[in-house]
Amino acid sequence: MTDQANQPDGSRSLLWIDGVGTYLVCTGDQVSIGGPTAEQRAADISLLANLSRIHATICRRGDGYFIEAHSPTKVSGRDVIERTDLNDGYEIGLSDTVRLRFRLPSVLSASARLEFLSVHRPGLSVDGIVLMGDTCLLGPGETNHILCHDWPDAVLLFRRDGQLWCKSRMDLFLGDRHIQDGSPIENGDIITGPELRFRFEAI
Amino acid sequence: MMNALAETTDLNHNRPGNGKAPMKFTFAPESKPLDGFTIKRAIQRGAFGEVYYALSDAGKEVALKLVQQNMDVELRGVSQCLNLKHPNLVTIFDLKTDSDGDHWVVMEYVAGRSLDQHLRDYPNGAPIEKTKEWMTGIAAGIAYLHDRGIVHRDLKPANIYCENDLIKIGDVGLSKYISPSRRSAHTQSVGTVYYMAPEIAHGRYGREVDVYSLAIMLYEMLTGHVPFEGETTGEILMKHLSVKPDLDPIPEALRPVLARALEKDPQQRTSNVPQLEREFHQAVSGQPIPKEIPAAAFVSRDVNQAAKQPGTDGWRKGKSCFKGKHASWAKHSKPKCLRDVAGNLKQKVGDIPVNYQTPEWWKNKDNLPRRIGGWLRTAAPFLIVAAIFIPGLFFGLLRAVFVSGIFGALAYGTFRIAQSGVNYIASLFSNKSTVAANANGFLNAAGNAGAVATGHNETATPELASKPSNVDVPPPTPKVVPPPVVRPVSRTVGLSTPINRQISLRTRVTELSGSMVLAVFCTLIITAGLLAAGILTSATAAGVFGLTALIGSWAVMAPTKIWEGTTVDPFVKRLTLLGLGVVVGACGFWLDQVLMFNFVGDQASYQGAFHSFGPHMLVDAARQPTLMAYVLFFGCLFFLRSWWRHTDSFRMRRLRVSSLALTALLGYVISQVWSFPVEWAMTWAITVSSIVQISSVWIPQDERSKYLGGQTHA
Known part of the structure; x- marks a missing residue:
């Protein structure tokens, strides 16, 4: 199941958000977590940590999530035997050192967020990871997947026809083009709006 | 100051919960203004330039800061800090210039919050x-x-x-x-x-x-x-x-x-x-910290006390105190003993150069203003009574007082400057300062030693004035304190020294409400008197005058009663009173409008240097004072006078005529600066001052000690 991971299939992307941070967005239904490796196939989320190459996999099924342990994994302090469900606020412990918090910020969206509790990060300084279902909300307020304190309003990323789209109540621009009723976004697109700017980068 | 004011750009930027910074940045993601670095996103706009997150070609994360303002100062600062290394400082990697000549600081990227x-x-x-x-x-x-x-x-x-x-x-x-x-x-x-x-x-x-x-x-x-x-x-x-x-x-x-x-x-x-x-x-961690009173404060008092006891050999006394009971040190005797030593040390040294003698008249100099005050008090009641009933004489006299006041102030100022000059020269001769400082250092060291020796957790007495410090830390270097000008402690429990007293809320409320009621009667009597004397010409005038004076008196009595017995910063008091004065002024204006009162002012009534305050006129077309005039007059009157001294239960006398005269003078001066009917200005000032003083609770001198809870005053 993890073999499909890490393909350059557009299942992972980075959002570089001015004034906010860098977020890794994983759109796959299964997202693997592991340590650094010299081999070609690293996990979707490859942390600089003392972990197995593929240490655990977080899977989305319907509206819910569960985690599959391939190496010692804990959820809320209890060892995971094979798999266990994940709910909002659960703490995931990987191999005694790595600690992540699993969040489901919005009840209206199946997307989840992973927060870093320990010091371990991917090679780049990523501020958070979004496990994106159909939508990803960026904006002010706790119910957004990516919290952007100073934004006047939220921006919605959503999937349509296998592509990522972007829309907002605010006036957004993709380059010089005004986005009305949403627009598909591609690798390298820069989206600007009032008091906001971010770049979408597929990896 | 102006520069400081100019720096307003990020006033809101750094407020928690209010962090709005415009997200417009010069460089777009993926731009490469600096060779070898790719900008990925903007981090923030600081006061001194934009900061970007960038990756080097090899993938090293850095923060790039574009230096926009105050260029040379900033660069000089940065270049000095290039090679600082400390785990708690953000490392600066380099300082670079791009092809456009813009300067960039290449810094460690910090991912945390x-x-x-x-x-x-x-x-x-x-x-x-x-x-x-x-x-x-x-x-x-x-x-x-x-x-x-x-x-x-x-x-x-x-x-x-x-x-x-x-x-x-x-x-x-x-x-x-x-x-x-x-x-x-x-x-x-x-x-x-x-x-x-x-x-x-x-x-x-x-x-x-x-x-x-x-x-x-x-x-x-x-x-x-x-x-x-x-x-x-x-x-x-x-x-x-x-x-x-x-x-x-x-x-x-x-x-x-x-x-x-x-x-x-x-x-x-x-x-x-x-x-x-x-x-x-x-x-x-709960370790006791000695409460500190600035070293200069207690030293001066001790010098004073030591000086008052000629014949005591302070040094020997101090020594015996040291030799004696070590155990007693730790407790209350410690600070006293030590201070004695310090004070007496100073006295000792102060005794050495006997060449300089202060002349007798100079020592008694502080009686001078008191005597002047005495004459004034004797004469003032006659002046005031005469003045109230003979308006023409009133203004003539006030002008005389005004002029002589200015000369008097000048003379007194010169006198004080000369006095401190002589004191300073005296101190140079007696060379007290260095030894005084040594005594301080010694005292501090001893204080620390005492704390170590006992190590008990008793909270230090408030008088103890040693620098807090650890066992392993050497005592702070003694600073050279210039010898303070020793002023005599107030002769009575007067108001020249602010007195901290415990006054219960209940007492405050009772006294205040009593005073406020009394103020109503005072206002009635005074207003009736003024009406009878023909100074107030109509019932409307009496209404505007009396009600405003009453509101003004209440506005003075309420906060000053709250402050009584506490040490609130005088400036805070003044600002509060300023605010209240503005309100009283507004009330006065409102009464003026509601009662449709007309000042029958001729040209001479408005003598102020300014007839407008910014864009606001102080006198309107009908030659009536405007809202701004009212607000300015009462604001200044309330701000400039130390009204809390009028109401303190421990004031010198219940009604001080000199204080009335000074307040009237102030009213006159204000009306000479900001145009306001002069007669009204002075009458209001003197009336508010009278009401406030007569109505406020006053405790006679000999009954005061029981209110002080055993505190003694020299």
Whole structure:
């Protein structure tokens, strides 16, 4: 199941958000977590940590999530035997050192967020990871997947026809083009709006 | 100051919960203004330029800061800091220039959250454990900077980060190298005003500014808000300069620590960051911190006392105190004994140069104003009574008083300057200062030793005035204190010394309500008198005059009753009264309008130097005073007079005629500056002053001691 991971299939992307941070967005239904490796196939989320190459996999099924342990994994302090469900606020412990918090910020969206509790990060300084279902909300307020304190309003990323789209109540621009009723976004697109700017980068 | 005011751009930027910065940046993601680096996103816009997150070609994360303003100063600062290495400082890698000639600072990228963001999570104050962590990290970084002769100058929560439990101080590039010659040279102000030490307004940037900023941040971490808030930069700066921080929300043990670290005067302030940190940790861990009264304060008193007891051999007395019971040291006798030693040491040395003798008349100089006051008091009732009933004479006299007042003030000023000059020269001759300082150092050392010897947890007596310090830390270097000018303690329990008294809320309320009722009768009598004397010409006039005077009197009595027996900063009192004066003025104007009163003022009534205040006219087309005139007059009248002395139960006399005369004079002066009907100005001033004094509770001298709870006054 993890073999499909890490393909350059557009299942992972980075959002570089001015004034906010860098977020890794994983759109796959299964997202693997592991340590650094010299081999070609690293996990979707490859942390600089003392972990197995593929240490655990977080899977989305319907509206819910569960985690599959391939190496010692804990959820809320209890060892995971094979798999266990994940709910909002659960703490995931990987191999005694790595600690992540699993969040489901919005009840209206199946997307989840992973927060870093320990010091371990991917090679780049990523501020958070979004496990994106159909939508990803960026904006002010706790119910957004990516919290952007100073934004006047939220921006919605959503999937349509296998592509990522972007829309907002605010006036957004993709380059010089005004986005009305949403627009598909591609690798390298820069989206600007009032008091906001971010770049979408597929990896 | 103007420069400081100009620095308003990030006033709101760094406020917790209010962090709006315009997200317009010069460079787009993926641009490469600097060879070898690709900008990925903008991080923030600081006061001194835009900051970007960038990756080097090999993938190294850096923060790139584009330097926009104050270029050479900034660059000089940065280049001095290029090779600083400390885990608590954000490392500067390099300083580069792009093809357009713009300068870039290449810095370590810190991924963690800023203290600013941390504070947003705790609107009512952060947990003490977290605060300790921040405090330790910041203090270590700043101590390192200070040790290298660099002052940060721009410490604020937005500049401090926590990454992987490691505190990092950023923007070190703004720091300045201190050398004596340049200490005051940089006059431009930097830093967000919330965290700015008062002396920065004067262009002084010693290490103490960092102590102050750190203390402000500590205050904010403990309470969730900064001590000095305001709508404008100017307002906040003014508070830094003049308002004492409200330490009530601070845990009690930390209050003295913060009070010292937030001192307005950098000389009085906690002298360095490690000391502040030490005191903070001691207070938090519950170790007793001696409450400190500035060394100069108690020394002067002791010199005074020692001087009052000729013939006692202070030194021997002190020595016996040392030799005697070591055990008794620890308790209450300690400070007294030690102070005796210190004081007597000074006396001893002061005795050596006997060449200089103060002439007898000079020693009695403080009786001079008293005598003048005596004459004035005798004459004044006649003058005032005559004046009230003979308006023409009244103004003639007042003008005379005004002129003689100016000359008198000039003469008195010259006299005081000469006096302090002579005192200073005297002190030079007697060479007391150095020895006094040694005595201080000795006292401090001894105080510390005492604390070590006993190690008990009893809270130090308030009189104990030694610097807090650890066992392993040498006592603070004694500072050379110039000998204070010893002023005699007030001859009676008067108002020249503010007296702290415990007055229950109940007493305050009872006294105030009684006074307010009494004020109504006073107003009625005075207004009726003025009406009968023909000074007030109509019932309408009497209505406007009397009601405004009554409101004014209440407005004075209420706050001053609250302040009575407490030590509120006089400036705060004045500002409060100013506000109330504005309200009273507005009420007066409103009554004027409602009762449709017309001042029958001729040309001579308006003699002010200014007939308008900014765009606001003070006299309208019908030759009536405007709202602004009312507000200005009452505002100034309330602001300029020390009204709390009119109402204090411990005032010299119930009704001081000299005080009435001075208030009337003030009314006259104000009306000579801001146009307002002169007769009304003075009559109102004198009436409010009379009502207030007559109605307020007054306790005769001989009954006062029982209100003081055993406190004795010389």
